[in-house]
């Protein structure tokens with residue numbers, strides 16, 4: 307039924323490789339723009355950049371693409387969905403206006419307020435000096451300072467006290483990019499707890515909640531070091547049980563989708579909630595308007611039913627007609643292998659060896675995040691280079707398989723976190739001990 311479908315995946319990271327891989331398994335003929343060395347093996351790469359909206363519209367038209375799926379947020383915020391729709395092309399993702407739930411932290415807070423969705427208390431300011439005055443006048447306490455607008459993870463400062471918060475505001479004030487965009491500043495209450503990711507696919511009315519995951523945003527083991535795009539993920543996370551997931555759907559996802567619709571900014575696509583599990587329950591840290599990376603990789607290997615069908619039904623606004631997705635019972639673990647220097651500047655072009663041996667490790671998929679082909683060789687082409695993903699009958703087994711594959715892969719300067727999924731393993735252990743009535747646990 308789906309054998310002749312032609313799908314365009316926009317982007318060139320691990321998320322897009324995982325989407326292309328899954329869509330190919332669902333029977334689609336896949337084009338990826340611009341793609342990477344990994345996507346070239348599951349579909350056809352076309353050298354059009356994700357930011358080149360006009361070029362992508364032309365590509366979809368010329369190649370009679372049935373459905374386009376967008377990976378990166380920048381393309382969504384730039385209006386790729388609006389442009390495709392105006393050209394009469396089917397595309398999965400939110401409009402530019404709806405993508406502001408990710409693109410503008412202040413807009414996000416307004417929606418959360420409208421939907422009465424739990425989140426950190428906050429104040430927003432039109433200028434750096436207003437934010438500074440506010441911080442100077444109020445009591446000294448831990449806060450988070452955020453720049454409004456997309457900042458690729460660099461616009462958030464988690465501060466222990468007033469002095470740190472004022473320093474963060476000053477850093478923003480001194481950043482020419484920030485001041486040129488005349489963006490607002492948010493000062494919000496710092497929340498404590500465990501962070502999890504819950505993603506949902508929605509057509510603006512019906513919501514399909516995906517299994518919960520945990521990302522690892524800090525660069526180094528033990529959550530030390532600078533913030534990154536994500537160094538690994540695992541799924542499902544035992545921090546969110548079925549009851550809590552139902553609660554997150556009812557108190558966070560559903561009211562957000564409704565608030566968007568009531569605000570005349572209906573949201574279609576992937577709504578990704580970054581949540582803090584606080585003592586008062588789950589609270590929203592942020593919303594993203596797309597699949598997470600590396601969350602997408604850890605999700606796709608567990609999805610047994612058709613992704614294509616879910617995306618199609620979302621675009622056609624008939625998600626209620628599709629059966630619930632079927633997830634494999636196994637756990638998944640994704641370990642990101644990064645280039646030397648990441649999250650700072652990195653060298654490109656170093657050849658990668660061992661990919662075939664890694665692919666032969668049972669239950670492993672090596673998704674490429676930043677690679678390209680150079681005369682038949684696969685070379686590293688960015689910061690997060692590979693997303694090595696494994697399934698396992700237990701989380702421990704999935705972790706073992708993922709790291710067994712990681713050990714096969716080499717290039718000069720390659721590194722990864724060694725503790726992906728460990729928080730989940732500890733949590734699962736605690737839960738077992740409680741279940742066994744082991745008071746000493």
Ligand code: AMP
Nearest residue numbers: 426450462464494495496497580591592
């Ligand atoms: P954001 O881009 O808003 O998700 O922020 C990036 C990271 O900063 C999050 O993943 C959290 O680790 C941290 N963060 C953001 N907001 C808060 C908050 N209110 N309390 C504690 N940590 C936060």
Ligand code: GLY
Nearest residue numbers: 535536598599600
């Ligand atoms: N892994 C975090 C993100 O995709 O935003």
